[in-house]
Amino acid sequence: MTRVDDLLDTVLAIAREDDFSEIDAISIGGSLGRGEADKYSDIDLFVLVAVSDLHSYATNRLAIFIARLGAYAIRRGPVCVANFGYSCTVVFFDLTVCQLNFNNYLTVSPSPAWSTSHRVLLDRSGYLTELIRKSTDIQCDPLDDYVEAYRYFWIRMLFAARSLRREELWRALRYVAEMRVPMLTILRMQQGCFMPGLTRSPLTRLEHEVGRRSAEDLNFMAPAYGSDSILACLRAASEWFDRSTQMLTYHSRLDITDTVIATSIRTAIDSLGD
Missing domain, CATH: 3.30.460.10 (Beta Polymerase, domain 2)
Structure with a gap:
C-alpha cells in the first residue's frame, strides 16, 4: 500500500x-x-x-x-x-x-x-x-479562455517589467513563473488538446500530448537569477506569445483594446534595456 x-x-x-x-x-x-x-x-x-x-x-x-x-x-x-x-x-x-x-x-x-x-x-x-x-454538460467557448489567457499574459508581463524597474528581481521571477499559465493554454490550443480546467498542468505533463519539442518551446521561462537574464526571458516570452497567438483563429476576435494595450506593454519591455 x-x-x-x-x-x-x-x-x-x-x-x-x-x-x-x-x-x-x-x-x-x-x-x-x-x-x-x-x-x-x-x-x-x-x-x-x-x-x-x-x-x-x-x-x-x-x-x-x-x-x-x-x-x-x-x-x-x-x-x-x-x-x-x-x-x-x-x-x-x-x-x-x-x-x-x-x-x-x-x-x-x-x-x-x-x-x-x-x-x-x-x-x-x-x-x-x-x-x-x-x-x-457545460458548453465552454474557447474564445473566453483565449481572451483570459491573452490578458493574463500581458498583465503579468507588465508586472514583471515594473518589478525589474524597481530592481525587485524576486518579484519579477514570480511574475515570469505566472506567465507560464497562459502560455500553456495557448500551446494546448495550438495543438488542439486544450481542455477547460486543465490550464495549470505542469509543463512536463504536456510532452505526451504535444510532443517533447513543442513542450520545450517554453524552456526559456526558467531564467538565471539576474536582471539581464530575466529581461531576455521577458523578450523571448513576448516574441513567442505574439507568434503563437497570431496563429490561432481566436486572435482575430480580440477586442482592439487588448491588442493596443499589449503593444504598449511590449514597447515598455523593449525599452527596459535602454
Whole structure:
C-alpha cells in the first residue's frame, strides 16, 4: 500500500465515523484525480460538509479532523480562498503534502474543472456526483479562455517589467513563473488538446500530448537569477506569445483594446534595456 492509499483510507475512515457525519462527500483532484500523479504530487482533497456556517466549521472542527490524520510537521490554514472554501495545507514528516479544501453547498457550483480532474471517493447524498454530471454538460467557448489567457499574459508581463524597474528581481521571477499559465493554454490550443480546467498542468505533463519539442518551446521561462537574464526571458516570452497567438483563429476576435494595450506593454519591455 502506498503512502497516498494509506492517507486516503484514513481520511475515508474518519469521514464515516458518527462524529464526522456532517461530511457529505470527498473527492480527490489535481494530478491524482486525473491519473497523472508521480511520487512528488500533492494530495488534493475536496471535502463537502453539510453545514450552513462554513467559517465556524473551519474555525472549530478542521483542526480536529486534521489532527486525526496523524502527526504532521507543518500546517497552514484554514484560509478562506475564493472558489475553494476553506483551504488547509498539511506537510507530514515524510514530506507528503495534503491540500484539503472544505466547502458547503453554497460555495460550490458546476465547473468544467469538476468533470476533468475530480474522482469521487465518498458521496453520501449524491450531491457531488450530480454536480460533476452537470459540469460535463457545460458548453465552454474557447474564445473566453483565449481572451483570459491573452490578458493574463500581458498583465503579468507588465508586472514583471515594473518589478525589474524597481530592481525587485524576486518579484519579477514570480511574475515570469505566472506567465507560464497562459502560455500553456495557448500551446494546448495550438495543438488542439486544450481542455477547460486543465490550464495549470505542469509543463512536463504536456510532452505526451504535444510532443517533447513543442513542450520545450517554453524552456526559456526558467531564467538565471539576474536582471539581464530575466529581461531576455521577458523578450523571448513576448516574441513567442505574439507568434503563437497570431496563429490561432481566436486572435482575430480580440477586442482592439487588448491588442493596443499589449503593444504598449511590449514597447515598455523593449525599452527596459535602454
